[in-house]
Amino acid sequence: MVSHSYETHKTSSEINEETERTMWNSTTRMMVAVAAVTLMIFLSSASADDVVALTQNSFENEVGKDRAALVEFYAPWYA
16 A cells, blocks of 8 residues: 655745735734824823813913813703
């Protein structure tokens, strides 16, 4: 009885493609993780002390100064 052993051998280009694919996946995962941590730090940096209730009189003094401002407009009767 004759037995045949079929081994598949990868060419160097196939190995390179597989390595690049693996590196891309780990690089992508690392970039997503860094972006998520950065976003968490950014979002946690705002505190309740930074929140200002704006009125017609205080709007000009608070918005447009030397710092960025996120302004939320809402109608209290819809709340």
